[in-house]
Amino acid sequence: MSIITFIGAGQMASALTFPAFENGHEVRLVGTPLDRDVIDGLRKDNFHINLKRTLHEGIKYYQVEEMEEAIKGADAILGGVSSFGVDWFAEEVLPKIPRNIPLLSVTKGMIDQEDGSMMTYPEFWEQTEGGKGLSINAIGGPCTSYELADKDNSCVAFCGRNMETLHYLKSLFTTDYYHISCSTDVVGVECAVALKNAYALGVSLAVGLAEKKEGIGAVHYNSQAALFGQGVREMRKLLAIVGGNDDNIVYGAGDLYVTVFGGRTRKIGTLLGRGLSFDQAMEELKGVTLESIVIATRTARAVKRLDALGKYKKEEFPLLMHVDEIINQGKPVNIPWKSFEVEYDG
Structure with a gap:
């Protein structure tokens, strides 16, 4: 049995x-400063107020000020913050993780960088003072x-610099x-799945356009599929730009598929397609975290x-450019x- 601390x-x-x-490990779940009500509820009856599911009896719950206690003796750490918590995680969590414990x-x-390159969050964390030397x-x-x-049934990829470490982490979670x-293609996997949020917003525009024309609940699959296909085409090009293995597009395309079918990104795309301005749509979704806006x-x-x-032409990414507009x-x-x-000759 291993001890896994979720932060x-x-x-x-x-x-x-x-x-x-379910694999028999000791699980410790630590809330961020934004999760106080979640942890209070879990301590009461194991029910997660946002996930709307009852977690297993036997999981140990900690508030953020109890983090160091939860990390003691852990064999692995799982980081569970959104992209809006990346800096907080770097400053408040990484320095507390022992260097021999994988994250x-x-x-x-x-x-995005000044030269047009894109940096993954693992790369960013590795460059911070608290992240140096961490796996x-x-x-x-x-x-x-x-x-x-x-x-x-779900199929995902664990990515990192060391395959032996990945095999260990896989052993903890595989069922x-x-x-x-x-x-070990970190940039490829991370780029593919990060981009899906931007393009899911783009695909969801078709949902709103159909509803604007024919009423709430109307569905036009042709237009959604066309935007989905264009999104995958542009994601592949971006994957090549960052130097990721082309096969990683399966993770991005799959993630794009599930995101288009529900959640916050679909909501914002649908509202925009119905004719709301961006400011109006954001007002309607006030308080909702929208990572799609950040990555787009x-x-x-x-x-x-x-x-x-002069390295690439923005005209090669018409859907992304329109979402940005x-x-x-x-x-x-x-x-x-x-x-x-497009035209392909041969």
Whole structure:
């Protein structure tokens, strides 16, 4: 039996307690400063107020000020913050983790650099004072938290610099419903799954456009599929730009698929497609964390820098550029369908 300390009681981290606990490990779940009510509720009856699931009896719960106690004796740490908690995690958590204990993160996203390159969160953490010398690994792939908690078959990838460490982490979580591949291509896996949020917003525009035309509940699959396909095409190009293995597109495309079918990103895309301005849509979703806005803005900014440097043409990413226009320039939805047309001769 191993001891696994989960830091961050968000929905995905909390869902991952199911395979870990069912494998016989001691599970300690630590809340961030934003998770106080979640931890209070779990201590009462094991019910997670956001995941809407009852966690296993026997899991130990800790408030953020009890973090160091929860880390003592741990064999592995799972980081469960959103992309908005990346800096907090670097400053408040990484320095407390022993250098010989591997970290596995569920946080998805990337940071754009002045030269147009994109940095993964594991790379960012490795460069911080608290992250130096740590084994920082991450999870990517199509997996929603509530379906994982319900034991629906899910296929993901654990990525990191050392395959032996990845095999160890895999042994902690793998079950007959949670299937894990391992990859040392960190930038490839992380880029593929980070981009899905930006493009899920783009695909969801078609949902709103259909509802604007025919009423709430109307569905047009042709337009959604066209945007999905264009999204995958652009994601592949971006994957090549960062130097990731092309095969990682399966994680990004799969993650894009599940994201389009529900959640916060679908909501914002649908509202924009119905005709709401970005500001109006954000007002309606007040208080909702929207990582899709962050990754779309950062990726578009990186592409525009690469275009200015003469390395790539932003016209190769028409869907991304249009999403950026909508959320950062206030332009109305007007899908650039003609720009999706391509010619292959041979």
